[in-house]
Amino acid sequence: MISLGRAVRLAINAEGERAYPDECCGVMLGSIGEAGDRRVTAIIGVENAREDGERYHRFVIEPEDFMRAEAEARRMGLDVLGFYHSHPDHPAEPSDYDREHAMPFYSYVIVSVEEGTASELTSWELAADRSEFFRMSCGE
Amino acid sequence: MPVTILIPTALRAFTDGRSEVQARGATAGEAIAAFADDYPDIRRHLYDDSGVLRSFINVYLGETNIKNLEGAGTPVKDGDILMLVPAIAGGTSEAE
Secondary structure, eight states: OEEOHHHHHHHHHHHHHHHTTSOOEEEEEEEEOTTSOEEEEEEEEEOOOSOTTTTTTEEEEOHHHHHHHHHHHHHHTOEEEEEEEEEETSOSSOOHHHHHTOOSSOEEEEEEEETTEEEEEEEEEEOTTSSOEEEEOEEO | OOEEEEOOGGGGGGTTTOSEEEEOOSBHHHHHHHHHHHSGGGHHHHBOTTSOBOTTEEEEETTEEGGGTTGGGOBOOTTOEEEEEEOEEEEOSSOO
8 A cells, every 4th residue: 555645646647747748757755654554755856867769658767866865765754665657648557668677665656648637647566576566555 | 804785775675674785706796696696586686587687776886886887897895885776767568
């Protein structure tokens, strides 16, 4: 279970719409409860570092941006819980490319942006054997 | 004295919760390989099916990405600190 909260959800939607027809991406910060439930309380938008002509279907968060986000999380007393990105004119489902490049533990939030308007938003976690993504319940 | 490898949060489930481990090797590549031998469940997350370090796994020697040094062949010495840092990538099912 991951809770995004209305403000975070709206912010991710807005980033997806702003980046359209390219993909947006960013880091989700928050905390993990004793029962393993995750609550995202802040996001850090990151410039999609893929080259021109590829950003419409690919994103990358460079390791330097990742380290900066980790430092910011520590400063705020939070953890890096995962990452979000948009799928312009594609479903909010992880692709094989997403799976091949994913890490365990993290939550991967995907927002579908259809013709410039954010629609479905989903959250996923990678199986320990990397064979598949599990869809996680995504609440307010 | 071996080198120290700093483990990102995402991979600590495979290192018994340890945030840093010790590994021996004359190069960064050897040290990471020795680390993967010690914690075999982590191997699939570091290396692809052909045994090459995954493209999104970055190794920093101090503050420098070894890609900007000599790659996996970057020499390391006792007491050096290697940090594993993922680049986060993804995208739609549309092929490149």
